[in-house]
Amino acid sequence: MTKEIYDYMYHNISFYRYKHIQGVVKLSIELSAIYNIDQTKCMMASLLHDITKEMSREQQLTILGKMEITDQLVLDTLALWHGFSASQYVQDHYKVDDLNVIEAIKYHTIGTNTNNDIFRVLFVADYLEENRNYPSVIKLRKQIGLDLKQLTKLVAKDKVRDQKLKDQTVHSNLLGLIK
Numbered sequence: 001m002t003k004e005i006y007d008y009m010y011h012n013i014s015f016y017r018y019k020h021i022q023g024v025v026k027l028s029i030e031l032s033a034i035y036n037i038d039q040t041k042c043m044m045a046s047l048l049h050d051i052t053k054e055m056s057r058e059q060q061l062t063i064l065g066k067m068e069i070t071d072q073l074v075l076d077t078l079a080l081w082h083g084f085s086a087s088q089y090v091q092d093h094y095k096v097d098d099l100n101v102i103e104a105i106k107y108h109t110i111g112t113n114t115n116n117d118i119f120r121v122l123f124v125a126d127y128l129e130e131n132r133n134y135p136s137v138i139k140l141r142k143q144i145g146l147d148l149k150q151l152t153k154l155v156a157k158d159k160v161r162d163q164k165l166k167d168q169t170v171h172s173n174l175l176g177l178i179k
């Protein structure tokens with residue numbers, strides 16, 4: 001299965017994205033060890049989280065059409081589609097059936113308040129992986145080891161700060177994570 005996924009990525013995903021995914025997988029595995037969370041599930045979620053990110057708008061729309069999405073901000077924002085479309089794609093193409101893995105992928109950009117450690121690991125690893133070198137990320141990376149919920153909150157806070165700076169609409173799920 002993992003080989004099949006890497007093969008697909010090798011042919012369909014840019015080197016830049018591939019490197020990012022490798023970085024997320026690496027940090028997810030480290031985090032799963034630190035926080036004692038299922039390593040295989042963390043690895044699968046991180047390996048697949050951006051699998052649809054470089055698909056065309058049309059391809060993503062076809063996938064999203066199979067889902068019942070009522071979230072208006074997600075529907076209106078192309079950059080937010082890929083978490084949702086990936087969560088469907090991995091079920092259709094890679095037979096992923098673990099609900100926590102599916103949920104982690106679905107909400108890796110906007111966040112979720114459900115008690116899902118696979119999500120927390122992916123959310124943190126996606127932001128702090130080694131290829132991202134913004135000053136705030138470098139600072140946050142030093143907080144690894146802190147309680148996972150706390151670390152998730154710090155990452156969410158920084159995401160909110162960054163999105164506000166860029167004048168982007170912050171999703172209510174993300175705001176929920178920093179309360």
Ligand SMILES: [Fe+2]
Nearest residue numbers: 049050108109
């Ligand atoms: Fe993503």
Ligand SMILES: [Fe+2]
Nearest residue numbers: 020049050126
């Ligand atoms: Fe990502």
